[in-house]
Amino acid sequence: MQNNKVVKKRKKINxxxxxxxxxxLCVLCYFVFFIITKPISNIYIYNNVYLSDQKIIDISNIxxxxxxxxxxxxxxxxxxxxxxxxxxxxxKKKFFGEIHITxxxxxxxxxxxxxxxxxxxxxxxxxxxxxxxxxxxxISYDIEYKLINKMKNLCDTTLLKMSEIKYSPNEIDKxxxxxxxxxxxxxxxxxxxxxxxxxxxxxxPSLGGKKGILYFDSGNFFEILN
Numbered sequence: 461m462q463n464n465k466v467v468k469k470r471k472k473i474n475x476x477x478x479x480x481x482x483x484x485l486c487v488l489c490y491f492v493f494f495i496i497t498k499p500i501s502n503i504y505i506y507n508n509v510y511l512s513d514q515k516i517i518d519i520s521n522i523x524x525x526x527x528x529x530x531x532x533x534x535x536x537x538x539x540x541x542x543x544x545x546x547x548x549x550x551x552k553k554k555f556f557g558e559i560h561i562t563x564x565x566x567x568x569x570x571x572x573x574x575x576x577x578x579x580x581x582x583x584x585x586x587x588x589x590x591x592x593x594x595x596x597x598x599i600s601y602d603i604e605y606k607l608i609n610k611m612k613n614l615c616d617t618t619l620l621k622m623s624e625i626k627y628s629p630n631e632i633d634k635x636x637x638x639x640x641x642x643x644x645x646x647x648x649x650x651x652x653x654x655x656x657x658x659x660x661x662x663x664x665p666s667l668g669g670k671k672g673i674l675y676f677d678s679g680n681f682f683e684i685l686n
Contacts, residue, residue, distance in 0.1 A: 495529060496527060496529055496530065497527050498527065498528055498529065498557060499525040499526060499527060499528060499557065500522060500525045500526065500527075500528045500531060500557050500558075500559050501525075501528070501556055501557030501558060502556075502557065502558045502559070503517055503522060503525075503558075503559045503561070504558065504559070504560045504561070505517070505561050505563070506560070506561065506562040506563070507562050507563055507564060507565075508563050508565065509565060510545055510565055510567075510568060510590060511543070511545055511546070511563065511565065516540065516561060516563065519539050519540055519542075519543060520536045520539055520540060520561065521535075521536075521539060522536070522559065528553070528557040528559075531553070531559065533551040533552070533553060534551075536549070536551045536559075536561065537549045537550075537551050540561075540563065544566065544580060544582075544584040544585075544586050545565050545566055545568075545580065545586065545588075546563055546564075546565060546566070547564045547565060547566045547582065548563070548564040549561065549562070549563050549564070550562040566580040566581045566582045566584065567580065567581040567612060567616075568580055568581075568586075568588075568590040568592045569581055569592060569593075569608060569611040569612060569619070570592050570593045570594065570595050570607075570611065570625055571589060571590070571592055571593070571594045571595065572585075572595045573594050573595060573596050573597075574595070574597070574598050578590055578592065579595075579604070579608060581608065581611075581612035583605070583608055591620070592619060593619065593622040593623060593624060593625050593639075594623070594624050594625065595624075595625045595626075595627075596624055596625065596626050597626055597627050598627070599627045603627060603635065603651070606635065606651045607625075607637075607651060607654075610651055610654035610655065611654070613655065614654075614655070614657065614658055615658055617661065618657055618658050618660060618661070620642070621641055621642055621643070621660060621661070622639055622640075622641060622642070622657070623640045623641060623642045624639070624640040625637060625638075625639055625640075626638040626639075626640075628648070632678075633650045633652075633677060635650050635651040635652065636648065636649075636650050636677055637649055637650065637651065637654070639657065641660070643664075644671050645664075645667070645671055645672060645673070645674065646672070646673040646674070647660065647673070647674045647675075647676055648673060648674070648675045648676060648677045648678075649676040649677045650677045653676050653677060656676040656680075657676065660674070663680075663682075667682060670682075670684050671684070671685055672684040672685045673685065
Protein backbone atom coordinates (compact mmCIF):
# COMPACT_ATOMS: atom_id res chain seq x y z
CA MET A 461 0.00 0.00 0.00
CA GLN A 462 1.10 3.49 -0.78
CA ASN A 463 1.20 6.04 2.03
CA ASN A 464 -0.34 9.34 1.02
CA LYS A 465 1.19 12.08 3.09
CA VAL A 466 -0.57 15.41 3.30
CA VAL A 467 1.99 18.14 2.98
CA LYS A 468 0.90 21.44 4.50
CA LYS A 469 2.27 24.49 2.84
CA ARG A 470 3.67 27.08 5.23
CA LYS A 471 2.21 30.48 4.61
CA LYS A 472 4.69 33.16 3.95
CA ILE A 473 4.63 36.06 6.40
CA ASN A 474 3.53 39.20 4.67
CA UNK A 475 6.06 41.59 6.09
CA UNK A 476 4.73 44.45 3.98
CA UNK A 477 1.28 44.07 5.48
CA UNK A 478 2.69 43.86 8.99
CA UNK A 479 4.76 46.96 8.38
CA UNK A 480 1.72 48.86 7.15
CA UNK A 481 -0.30 47.80 10.22
CA UNK A 482 2.57 48.85 12.48
CA UNK A 483 2.85 52.21 10.75
CA UNK A 484 -0.91 52.72 11.01
CA LEU A 485 -0.85 52.01 14.76
CA CYS A 486 2.08 54.38 15.18
CA VAL A 487 0.25 57.14 13.32
CA LEU A 488 -2.93 56.46 15.34
CA CYS A 489 -1.02 56.59 18.65
CA TYR A 490 0.71 59.79 17.59
CA PHE A 491 -2.62 61.33 16.60
CA VAL A 492 -4.22 60.39 19.92
CA PHE A 493 -1.20 61.70 21.82
CA PHE A 494 -1.29 64.92 19.80
CA ILE A 495 -5.00 65.46 20.55
CA ILE A 496 -4.60 64.72 24.26
CA THR A 497 -1.53 66.91 24.75
CA LYS A 498 -2.52 69.76 22.42
CA PRO A 499 -2.30 72.88 24.60
CA ILE A 500 -4.87 75.63 25.02
CA SER A 501 -4.41 78.03 22.14
CA ASN A 502 -6.12 81.15 23.51
CA ILE A 503 -7.69 82.31 26.77
CA TYR A 504 -10.39 85.00 26.77
CA ILE A 505 -11.56 86.74 29.98
CA TYR A 506 -14.78 88.77 30.12
CA ASN A 507 -16.57 91.11 32.53
CA ASN A 508 -13.75 91.40 35.08
CA VAL A 509 -13.03 94.76 36.68
CA TYR A 510 -11.19 94.15 39.95
CA LEU A 511 -9.38 90.90 39.15
CA SER A 512 -6.88 91.23 36.31
CA ASP A 513 -6.86 88.81 33.38
CA GLN A 514 -3.56 87.40 34.56
CA LYS A 515 -4.84 86.91 38.10
CA ILE A 516 -7.84 84.95 36.82
CA ILE A 517 -5.58 82.82 34.62
CA ASP A 518 -3.26 82.12 37.57
CA ILE A 519 -6.15 81.17 39.87
CA SER A 520 -7.48 78.86 37.16
CA ASN A 521 -4.08 77.09 36.95
CA ILE A 522 -3.89 77.55 33.18
CA UNK A 523 -1.01 80.01 33.03
CA UNK A 524 1.24 77.51 31.25
CA UNK A 525 -1.45 76.65 28.68
CA UNK A 526 -1.92 72.97 29.64
CA UNK A 527 -3.74 70.32 27.60
CA UNK A 528 -7.00 71.68 26.22
CA UNK A 529 -8.68 68.27 26.33
CA UNK A 530 -7.63 67.55 29.92
CA UNK A 531 -8.53 71.03 31.20
CA UNK A 532 -11.76 70.79 33.21
CA UNK A 533 -14.33 73.58 33.01
CA UNK A 534 -15.70 72.62 36.43
CA UNK A 535 -12.26 72.69 37.99
CA UNK A 536 -11.62 76.21 36.66
CA UNK A 537 -15.00 77.32 38.01
CA UNK A 538 -14.39 75.77 41.45
CA UNK A 539 -10.95 77.39 41.72
CA UNK A 540 -12.32 80.84 40.88
CA UNK A 541 -15.35 80.56 43.17
CA UNK A 542 -13.01 80.06 46.12
CA UNK A 543 -12.00 83.71 45.80
CA UNK A 544 -14.17 86.22 47.74
CA UNK A 545 -14.12 88.66 44.82
CA UNK A 546 -15.79 86.13 42.52
CA UNK A 547 -19.56 85.80 42.69
CA UNK A 548 -20.19 83.60 39.66
CA UNK A 549 -18.25 82.06 36.74
CA UNK A 550 -19.11 80.68 33.33
CA UNK A 551 -16.46 78.67 31.49
CA LYS A 552 -16.76 77.60 27.85
CA LYS A 553 -14.44 75.49 25.71
CA LYS A 554 -14.61 76.27 22.02
CA PHE A 555 -13.06 74.95 18.83
CA PHE A 556 -9.37 75.46 18.09
CA GLY A 557 -8.40 75.19 21.76
CA GLU A 558 -10.08 78.34 23.05
CA ILE A 559 -11.07 78.84 26.70
CA HIS A 560 -13.64 81.58 27.42
CA ILE A 561 -14.12 82.67 31.06
CA THR A 562 -16.86 85.12 32.07
CA UNK A 563 -16.78 86.26 35.68
CA UNK A 564 -19.26 88.12 37.84
CA UNK A 565 -17.51 89.89 40.68
CA UNK A 566 -18.50 90.94 44.17
CA UNK A 567 -18.05 94.70 44.02
CA UNK A 568 -15.69 96.35 46.55
CA UNK A 569 -17.75 98.97 48.41
CA UNK A 570 -15.58 100.63 51.03
CA UNK A 571 -12.32 100.24 52.91
CA UNK A 572 -12.60 99.96 56.70
CA UNK A 573 -9.69 101.95 58.11
CA UNK A 574 -10.14 100.34 61.54
CA UNK A 575 -9.78 96.75 60.34
CA UNK A 576 -7.63 97.46 57.26
CA UNK A 577 -10.01 95.45 55.09
CA UNK A 578 -12.15 96.10 52.03
CA UNK A 579 -15.82 95.24 52.37
CA UNK A 580 -17.42 93.58 49.34
CA UNK A 581 -21.02 93.67 48.12
CA UNK A 582 -21.65 90.16 49.52
CA UNK A 583 -20.42 91.22 52.97
CA UNK A 584 -17.10 89.37 52.72
CA UNK A 585 -13.89 91.13 53.65
CA UNK A 586 -10.54 91.06 51.87
CA UNK A 587 -7.14 92.53 52.66
CA UNK A 588 -6.71 93.98 49.16
CA UNK A 589 -7.11 97.70 48.57
CA UNK A 590 -9.24 99.19 45.80
CA UNK A 591 -10.27 102.65 44.70
CA UNK A 592 -13.25 102.85 47.07
CA UNK A 593 -14.44 105.22 49.83
CA UNK A 594 -12.72 104.91 53.23
CA UNK A 595 -14.75 104.34 56.37
CA UNK A 596 -12.89 106.40 58.96
CA UNK A 597 -14.52 105.35 62.24
CA UNK A 598 -16.01 102.30 63.90
CA ILE A 599 -19.56 101.12 63.23
CA SER A 600 -21.66 98.34 64.70
CA TYR A 601 -22.44 95.14 62.83
CA ASP A 602 -26.05 96.27 62.25
CA ILE A 603 -24.98 99.61 60.79
CA GLU A 604 -22.34 97.92 58.63
CA TYR A 605 -24.89 95.41 57.32
CA LYS A 606 -27.30 98.20 56.36
CA LEU A 607 -24.51 100.27 54.82
CA ILE A 608 -23.43 97.34 52.63
CA ASN A 609 -26.98 96.76 51.42
CA LYS A 610 -27.34 100.44 50.50
CA MET A 611 -23.94 100.89 48.87
CA LYS A 612 -24.09 97.78 46.70
CA ASN A 613 -26.98 99.36 44.77
CA LEU A 614 -25.19 102.65 44.06
CA CYS A 615 -23.90 103.52 40.60
CA ASP A 616 -20.18 102.97 40.05
CA THR A 617 -19.75 106.66 39.13
CA THR A 618 -21.21 107.64 42.50
CA LEU A 619 -18.82 105.36 44.38
CA LEU A 620 -15.89 106.93 42.54
CA LYS A 621 -17.06 110.38 43.67
CA MET A 622 -17.05 109.34 47.34
CA SER A 623 -13.77 109.76 49.21
CA GLU A 624 -14.56 109.14 52.90
CA ILE A 625 -17.48 107.88 54.97
CA LYS A 626 -17.93 108.81 58.61
CA TYR A 627 -20.62 107.43 60.87
CA SER A 628 -22.12 110.60 62.37
CA PRO A 629 -25.30 109.91 64.40
CA ASN A 630 -27.19 112.71 66.12
CA GLU A 631 -30.15 112.92 68.49
CA ILE A 632 -32.63 112.63 65.63
CA ASP A 633 -31.06 109.86 63.56
CA LYS A 634 -28.78 107.09 64.76
CA UNK A 635 -28.06 106.01 61.18
CA UNK A 636 -26.66 109.32 59.92
CA UNK A 637 -23.59 109.39 57.67
CA UNK A 638 -21.20 112.18 56.69
CA UNK A 639 -19.67 111.72 53.23
CA UNK A 640 -16.60 113.56 51.95
CA UNK A 641 -16.64 113.82 48.16
CA UNK A 642 -13.55 113.80 45.97
CA UNK A 643 -14.32 117.31 44.67
CA UNK A 644 -14.24 118.90 48.11
CA UNK A 645 -17.97 118.92 48.88
CA UNK A 646 -19.67 117.12 51.78
CA UNK A 647 -22.94 115.23 52.03
CA UNK A 648 -25.08 114.38 55.06
CA UNK A 649 -27.53 111.52 54.62
CA UNK A 650 -29.03 108.65 56.55
CA UNK A 651 -29.09 104.97 55.70
CA UNK A 652 -32.78 105.44 54.99
CA UNK A 653 -32.04 108.12 52.36
CA UNK A 654 -28.67 106.77 51.23
CA UNK A 655 -29.72 106.17 47.64
CA UNK A 656 -30.15 109.95 47.22
CA UNK A 657 -26.41 110.28 46.79
CA UNK A 658 -26.90 108.80 43.32
CA UNK A 659 -28.40 112.21 42.46
CA UNK A 660 -25.16 114.00 43.37
CA UNK A 661 -23.98 114.40 39.77
CA UNK A 662 -27.38 115.85 38.79
CA UNK A 663 -27.35 118.34 41.68
CA UNK A 664 -23.71 119.39 41.19
CA PRO A 665 -24.28 121.83 38.27
CA SER A 666 -26.83 123.78 40.33
CA LEU A 667 -24.19 124.53 42.99
CA GLY A 668 -22.48 127.01 40.69
CA GLY A 669 -18.99 125.74 41.46
CA LYS A 670 -19.34 126.60 45.15
CA LYS A 671 -18.11 124.25 47.88
CA GLY A 672 -20.25 123.25 50.79
CA ILE A 673 -22.46 120.64 52.44
CA LEU A 674 -25.44 118.94 50.84
CA TYR A 675 -28.06 117.86 53.36
CA PHE A 676 -29.82 114.80 52.03
CA ASP A 677 -30.69 113.63 55.55
CA SER A 678 -33.33 116.29 56.23
CA GLY A 679 -34.62 117.80 53.02
CA ASN A 680 -32.40 118.73 50.09
CA PHE A 681 -30.54 121.95 50.75
CA PHE A 682 -26.99 123.20 50.28
CA GLU A 683 -24.91 125.07 52.85
CA ILE A 684 -22.08 127.11 51.31
CA LEU A 685 -18.77 126.96 53.17
CA ASN A 686 -16.45 129.96 53.23
